[in-house]
Every structure is written in structure tokens, then in C-alpha cells.
Amino acid sequence: MSTFNLYNLTKQDIPRGAKCLRDAFSHDPLWAEVFKNTPNKNEVLLNFFTCPLLHGLRYGKVCSTSSDINAVAVWVPGKYASMNLWQMLCSGSLKHGSKMGRDAFRNMGGIYNQLITDRKRHMKNKDYIYLSIIGVSSALQGKGHGSILLEAIKDECKQSNQYLYLETETEDNVQYYEKNGFSVVNKITLDKLGLPMWEMVYKP
Numbered sequence: 001m002s003t004f005n006l007y008n009l010t011k012q013d014i015p016r017g018a019k020c021l022r023d024a025f026s027h028d029p030l031w032a033e034v035f036k037n038t039p040n041k042n043e044v045l046l047n048f049f050t051c052p053l054l055h056g057l058r059y060g061k062v063c064s065t066s067s068d069i070n071a072v073a074v075w076v077p078g079k080y081a082s083m084n085l086w087q088m089l090c091s092g093s094l095k096h097g098s099k100m101g102r103d104a105f106r107n108m109g110g111i112y113n114q115l116i117t118d119r120k121r122h123m124k125n126k127d128y129i130y131l132s133i134i135g136v137s138s139a140l141q142g143k144g145h146g147s148i149l150l151e152a153i154k155d156e157c158k159q160s161n162q163y164l165y166l167e168t169e170t171e172d173n174v175q176y177y178e179k180n181g182f183s184v185v186n187k188i189t190l191d192k193l194g195l196p197m198w199e200m201v202y203k204p
Contacts, residue, residue: 006152007063007066007067007069009057009062009064009069009072011054011057013069014050015046015050016069017049017062017069018047018049020070021049021053021072021133022042022046024071024136024138025049028169030190030193031045031048035100035101035104038101038103044101047099047100048100049133050093051088052093052132053072054091054092055076055087055132056076056132058091058092059076059077059080060076060132061073061076064149065145070136070139071135071136071137071140071146071149072134073133073135073150074132074133075130075164076129076130078123078127078130081116083112083132107192110193111190115167119165122186123163127162127163128164128201129153129157131164134150151180154181157204164182164202165200165201167198167199169195169196169198171196174200177202180202182201183201185201
């Protein structure tokens with residue numbers, strides 16, 4: 001399936017996309033740690049996942065396998081991978097990020113700074129696409145929806161002769177991405193949180 005066959009989310013779809021991602025990452029160890037002391041966690045997570053969706057809507061692509069929006073992927077050109085303050089303001093995601101709470105926002109800042117530094121080093125002088133986030137609702141996991149999205153993005157990279165870069169925080173995901181042609185370029189431990197993160201690249 002090419003990206004032309006995917007469903008492109010609109011701004012009106014963003015709340016449903018955020019709910020899908022919140023459900024998809026409900027047992028994710030990283031976000032569980034980042035938001036462990038956060039009041040109104042469910043609402044905060046909706047705001048958190050709204051940020052990459054709005055960022056992708058302005059600077060890249062936000063797609064699902066269907067208009068049901070039970071699987072979502074966000075990817076952007078490498079020059080927009082950092083999601084800096086200006087980009088957040090322009091995309092409308094800043095107001096959602098500010099609702100995450102002080103502790104969570106501080107934790108996220110430390111994580112992103114560490115990942116951005118590594119990403120710039122690994123992808124220096126390379127033309128690439130950044131897979132910001134990809135998730136499938138828990139009821140549909142293991143049914144091929146994630147693979148449909150990933151294959152479409154890989155096809156786009158092949159057509160444009162660009163690398164595809166991502167980070168993942170679980171070893172099961174590492175094995176999945178390796179089966180899909182990705183290679184681990186670095187494994188790190190996130191400062192303060194003490195959790196692992198794998199940085200991976202797909203070469204077209």
C-alpha cells in the first residue's frame with residue numbers, strides 16, 4: 001500500500017488520533033514513567049499525543065489505514081524532526097504541550113534534548129524522513145495495521161531516496177523494525193529516567 005491509499009487525517013480528526021495513540025501506548029514503559037506523578041493522566045496524555053499529530057499535520061504527514069483511525073503514523077522531513085518551540089507555536093501544539101504539567105514537561109525536555117543530539121549526529125549530511133510516532137489501538141494490534149503504515153512510509157523513502165529514522169523504547173519493537181529492514185545505530189539510557197532507547201535507521 002502506498003501513502004496515496006492511506007487515510008490522511010484532518011484537523012477535525014486529531015482528537016480521535018490522540019485517543020488512538022493514548023490507547024496504543026497505554027502500557028508503554030517510557031510514558032508510564034514520564035507521567036507517573038501526573039494528575040488527570042488520561043487527559044494529559046491526550047494533550048501529549050495531540051502535539052506530534054498537529055506538528056505532523058503542518059510539517060509532514062499524518063495517516064491512518066482507514067477513516068476509523070485505529071492506527072496512526074506521523075512522519076516529517078528531517079529538518080522538522082526537532083519539533084522546536086517555534087514549530088510548536090506555528091502548528092498549534094504549544095498550548096497542548098503546556099497542559100502536560102511541570103514534571104512531565106521537564107522530563108520530556110530532557111528526553112528530547114538527548115535524542116535530538118544523537119539524531120543530528122547520526123543523520124548529519126543525510127536526507128531523511130523522521131518517523132515521529134506510529135501506534136495501533138490495542139484491539140487491532142497484531143493484525144497488520146502497523147505494517148501497512150510502515151510499508152507505505154518505506155515506499156515513500158525508496159521513491160525519494162531518503163533514509164527513515166526512528167526511536168523506540170521497547171526491545172520487542174526493535175526486533176519488529178529489524179525484520180522490516182531497520183538497523184540499530186545506537187542504544188542509549190535516557191538520563192534521569194534510566195530507561196533504554198534504541199535509535200534506528202532504514203536505508204532505502
